[in-house]
Amino acid sequence: MISVNINKHLDTAEGPLDAHFSLDIHEGEFLTLFGASGAGKTTLLRLIAGLEIPDSGRIEVEGEMWFDGARRINLPPQKRSVGFVFQDYALFPTMSVRQNLLFAAENAEQKNGVDELIELVELSQLSNRLPATLSGGQKQRVALARALVRRPKILLLDEPLSALDPAMRQKLQDELSLIHGRLGVTTLLVSHDIAETVKLSDRLAHVEAGVIKRLCSPMEFFSPQSLSGKLQLIGEVLKIEEDFPAVIVTLLVGSSVVRTVLSSAEASELRVGGHAIISTKAFNPILIPLP
Amino acid sequence: MEAEFLSTMALTFKLAAITTLVLLLIGIPLAAFLAYSKMRFKSIVETIVSMPLVLPPSVLGFYLLLAFSPASTLGSFLTEHGIRLAFSFEGLVIGSVLFSLPFMVHPIQSALSQVPASIFEAAYTLGKSKVETMVRVILPSIRHGLISGIVLAFAHTVGEFGVILMIGGNIPDETRVASIAIYDEVESLNYAMAHQYALTLFVVTFAILLLVYTLNKKSFGGIR
Numbered sequence: 001m002i003s004v005n006i007n008k009h010l011d012t013a014e015g016p017l018d019a020h021f022s023l024d025i026h027e028g029e030f031l032t033l034f035g036a037s038g039a040g041k042t043t044l045l046r047l048i049a050g051l052e053i054p055d056s057g058r059i060e061v062e063g064e065m066w067f068d069g070a071r072r073i074n075l076p077p078q079k080r081s082v083g084f085v086f087q088d089y090a091l092f093p094t095m096s097v098r099q100n101l102l103f104a105a106e107n108a109e110q111k112n113g114v115d116e117l118i119e120l121v122e123l124s125q126l127s128n129r130l131p132a133t134l135s136g137g138q139k140q141r142v143a144l145a146r147a148l149v150r151r152p153k154i155l156l157l158d159e160p161l162s163a164l165d166p167a168m169r170q171k172l173q174d175e176l177s178l179i180h181g182r183l184g185v186t187t188l189l190v191s192h193d194i195a196e197t198v199k200l201s202d203r204l205a206h207v208e209a210g211v212i213k214r215l216c217s218p219m220e221f222f223s224p225q226s227l228s229g230k231l232q233l234i235g236e237v238l239k240i241e242e243d244f245p246a247v248i249v250t251l252l253v254g255s256s257v258v259r260t261v262l263s264s265a266e267a268s269e270l271r272v273g274g275h276a277i278i279s280t281k282a283f284n285p286i287l288i289p290l291p
Numbered sequence: 292m293e294a295e296f297l298s299t300m301a302l303t304f305k306l307a308a309i310t311t312l313v314l315l316l317i318g319i320p321l322a323a324f325l326a327y328s329k330m331r332f333k334s335i336v337e338t339i340v341s342m343p344l345v346l347p348p349s350v351l352g353f354y355l356l357l358a359f360s361p362a363s364t365l366g367s368f369l370t371e372h373g374i375r376l377a378f379s380f381e382g383l384v385i386g387s388v389l390f391s392l393p394f395m396v397h398p399i400q401s402a403l404s405q406v407p408a409s410i411f412e413a414a415y416t417l418g419k420s421k422v423e424t425m426v427r428v429i430l431p432s433i434r435h436g437l438i439s440g441i442v443l444a445f446a447h448t449v450g451e452f453g454v455i456l457m458i459g460g461n462i463p464d465e466t467r468v469a470s471i472a473i474y475d476e477v478e479s480l481n482y483a484m485a486h487q488y489a490l491t492l493f494v495v496t497f498a499i500l501l502l503v504y505t506l507n508k509k510s511f512g513g514i515r
Contacts (some may be wrong), residue, residue: 051412077415084416094431103427104417150418238450 001027002154002186006047006057006067008176010210012038019043019210025154025188025287027062032189032197032218035207041190042087044207045156048188049084049163051076061153083147083185087162089139091131097142098127104149117145120179137168144176159191161196166255173199194222194275195254196233223277233258233278237270251276295463295486303469303492306380307448310387314395314444315437317388322399323425341397343390352457355386359458378460383468386454394443402436403429435507442503446496 002025010017019040025031033041046052048059048066054277056069066075092100098118105111118127121141131139140160141182147155157176161169180187191197197204198218206214206221214221235251235258247267251258258278262270268278325337343351357363359377361370369376376382406429414424430437452470459466461475470487476485 049416050411077412078418078420080416084413086409086413088407088409090407090413092410092414092432093430094434103414103419106418146413146417200367224428259401 001025002048002059002061004044004048004057004059004240006054006059006069008043008047008054008210010040010043012040014038017207017210021210021212022049023205023212023215025186027186028184030187030189030200032191032201032204034197034204034218034221035189036192040210041207041209042158043210045084045158045188048080049082049153049156050075050080051084057117081150081153083145083150083152085140085143085155085157085160087158087160089131090145091142091146093131096128096130096156097123097134100131100142101146101149110149110151110201113151114149117148120182121145121175123177136164137172140164140172141175144179148179150187151185153186155185155187157187159190159192161191161193162196168263169193169196176200194236198222232255235276235278237274237276240267240270240272249276251278253278296484298464299467299469299472299488301489302380302464302467303449306383306387306468307445309384309458310391310448311387311395311441311445313384314391315441318392318395318399318440319430319437322396322403325396325400326403328381341393344393346460348390348451348453349457351390352386352454355382355389355433357415376460377458378466380459380465383455383459383466386458387448387451390451390454391444391447394447398436398443399433400441402433402439406433438503438507442500445498449492472491 004021004023004025006021007021008021010019017040021040021044022093023044033044035041043052047054050066053074054067055071057067058069059064059067061081065071065073066080067073092103095103098114101114101117102111102260105114115124118124121144121196123138123141123145126134126138131142134142144157144160160176161172164172173196180200189196189200201218204214204216204221222234233253235253237249238252238257239248239250241248241250242264246261247264249260249262249267249270251260260278321336321340325333325340356377358365359364359369359375359382366377374381374416376385410428411424412426415421419427450470451468452474455466455468455471456474459468459471461467461471467475469492473485473488473492476482476488
């Protein structure tokens with residue numbers, strides 16, 4: 001069990017913000033911090049890793065106190081058992097894939113585990129290559145494997161897939177899910193991608209303006225008024241076109257584009273870039289398998 | 292004549308080599324301080340480091356000469372302990388280190404400031420201390436900056452004239468380096484000898500720079 005209860009004053013692009021994070025993470029859980037950029041998601045990861053210092057509060061990980069403002073305890077990042085995957089991968093440029101992982105190993109046992117990790121992320125063929133010669137997806141895998149070398153108590157992933165193209169993103173989501181299942185490491189992911197969140201996480205923490213507003217399952221969060229026998233899809237609004245007297249709304253659902261007609265009143269609360277639930281009533285959906 | 296030529300050249304490169312080594316040892320921490328510190332007096336340090344770029348060498352040489360003279364506080368303290376810096380090789384090393392400081396510090400500082408913060412942070416979260424991170428991760432990845440600093444500091448020391456003339460004079464095997472020797476030979480209308488020094492300096496510095504640029508082109512993986 002990891003319990004976080006901290007306060008931190010932040011200076012964000014949208015002005016100062018007094019963040020208060022209170023969160024319990026279960027052992028082996030995959031928890032996603034979901035929310036708009038600037039809400040403080042990345043800051044929370046950095047506070048847990050010890051890369052930033054909270055103003056007050058406590059961070060306790062499996063009975064070990066990592067931070068306690070009242071008792072002036074603050075373990076440096078080196079003493080905290082975390083695996084951090086940075087948005088820009090942060091691979092060491094002069095070390096090969098294998099050397100990047102070996103650098104992280106503290107003892108012979110972890111050194112021996114390096115080859116297994118390289119195999120797990122399917123990089124055996126590339127283990128002697130330098131990071132500069134790898135693609136984005138490959139770099140991401142190295143960063144992930146490197147973060148796992150020390151068998152951390154918590155794996156912190158800061159939007160690790162945001163810089164990748166959709167196909168690579170999906171592949172890595174599957175791999176991440178597989179690796180989490182295999183190793184069972186407690187994982188905290190920062191994301192603002194709905195598909196990613198639903199696919200990977202056990203629970204979702206909705207972060208808004210430095211506060212965790214809701215903690216629930218991703219399905220509960222994204223389809224709140226779930227009714228049985230009703231088809232619901234979540235889409236991103238791409239375009240809203242006035243076509244008097246109606247409004248044509250174009251949405252992105254998964255990787256397909258869907259157009260639908262609404263009345264002006266119905267469309268008034270939608271905005272481009274926002275998300276909406278598409279649901280149909282009374283009909284059974286027809287599923288036709290694709291070749 | 293030939294023996295004097297060789298000993299002068301040897302002294303020139305010995306001075307440049309020792310100066311470069313000393314500069315490397317103090318230049319890396321100083322560059323790291325300038326690249327990462329958020330202290331208020333940082334710009335003062337930055338200014339002092341850059342001063343030799345704009346200051347006439349004779350100004351630095353003059354003040355060093357005053358400081359080294361037994362009449363000054365520092366000079367008398369040193370003399371009491373049997374150290375003589377004015378008109379000595381040791382004095383030249385100190386003068387050269389100060390005078391070539393920006394040539395070592397600036398390339399390293401600019402290379403360090405291009406290393407993303409996440410590289411440091413990644414090493415810290417992998418349990419590595421600041422020193423280990425610096426030695427094993429950061430310095431290898433800024434080796435282009437290090438090589439530039441080493442080459443520039445070395446070449447600049449070889450080519451130094453004003454400071455050395457002020458604090459070192461022209462003592463064979465002690466302070467008489469090639470640039471001084473050229474001036475001296477020209478003064479005594481001994482053009483053949485001056486030419487021998489000048490051409491040697493020209494060829495050696497050309498060869499060093501060419502080697503460095505060729506090697507630099509062949510290496511991969513650093514942060515440029």
